[in-house]
Amino acid sequence: MGIEPVDVLLAALGAIALGAGALVVSTRHIVRAGLWLVVALGAIAGLYLVLTAELVAWVQVLLYVGAVVVLLLFAVMLTRAPIGASEDLDRPRWAGLLVGGGAGLGLAALLIDAYRWSRVPLPGQGTGAAPIGTEVFRTWVLPFEVLSVLLLAALIGAIVVSRPDIGRRES
Amino acid sequence: MHPVIPYVAAAGLFGLGCYGVVVRRNAVLLLMAVELMLNAVNLIFVTADANVRAALPHSGQVFALFVIVLATAEIGVGLAIVLQLYRLRQSVAVDEVPLGERNDGPDRNGPARHTAPGPGGAAR
Numbered sequence: 573m574g575i576e577p578v579d580v581l582l583a584a585l586g587a588i589a590l591g592a593g594a595l596v597v598s599t600r601h602i603v604r605a606g607l608w609l610v611v612a613l614g615a616i617a618g619l620y621l622v623l624t625a626e627l628v629a630w631v632q633v634l635l636y637v638g639a640v641v642v643l644l645l646f647a648v649m650l651t652r653a654p655i656g657a658s659e660d661l662d663r664p665r666w667a668g669l670l671v672g673g674g675a676g677l678g679l680a681a682l683l684i685d686a687y688r689w690s691r692v693p694l695p696g697q698g699t700g701a702a703p704i705g706t707e708v709f710r711t712w713v714l715p716f717e718v719l720s721v722l723l724l725a726a727l728i729g730a731i732v733v734s735r736p737d738i739g740r741r742e743s
Numbered sequence: 744m745h746p747v748i749p750y751v752a753a754a755g756l757f758g759l760g761c762y763g764v765v766v767r768r769n770a771v772l773l774l775m776a777v778e779l780m781l782n783a784v785n786l787i788f789v790t791a792d793a794n795v796r797a798a799l800p801h802s803g804q805v806f807a808l809f810v811i812v813l814a815t816a817e818i819g820v821g822l823a824i825v826l827q828l829y830r831l832r833q834s835v836a837v838d839e840v841p842l843g844e845r846n847d848g849p850d851r852n853g854p855a856r857h858t859a860p861g862p863g864g865a866a867r
Binding site: 661673 | 744745746747748749750751752753754755756757758759760761762763765766767768769771772774775776778779782785786789790791792794799800801802803805807809811812814815816817818819820822823824825826827829830835836838843848
């Protein structure tokens, strides 16, 4: 029933992710929300590393911290967000507290009830790219291919949405 | 390892994401909250991969990768829509978006659909 070092690490990284996530949804500076999102996603990548999911951790750093956050910051700049604090970012809080608190606390109660303080040994070594690649191309090859079609559809959709001269009705 | 620790962290992140989606008015901040929710789901996948003995090895991590790719596609299309909304209305506040097109006055909605929408659209 003791506390292992890996538990301390998991709890610390989880606390960092939760704190940064709370700042993402509560800060009054739009750019700072993006930067706190980097902290939250980095802490989650650290959690993946502790949970021996090395490939997922580095993909998280590459795609989320590298690509998604940069895209979000570009969108912040392109929509001419104010630099300083803005007062009208939030709607009334009660609905959000109700929904978010309900979902978070409900899920937490469910998971605590399911797992209690049980202990499982971590896998001995990290999962590199080779076993994941084997699984993707052996078992999950059909979802993988469907996902590539979806990426193409998303690409074309983004182009069509951002060009108003495509598909305009003649009137 | 006690798996309840990352599970509770994931539940908290999901709750924070829900709170952000409901409360935020700026569409870009709303997408950031959606990212938090997707990351909570990914954290649950990876934790389950580490502690549940499954018939197929590493399915949780494979699905986490799939969710990351889906999130990337989603953020691309979402930001294209947000930028187009900003180009049409000069605002990204999601509670000011008119949902019923018919009920809106023609002075706001009609010209924005059929003419060159502002400086960003006319520059091309």
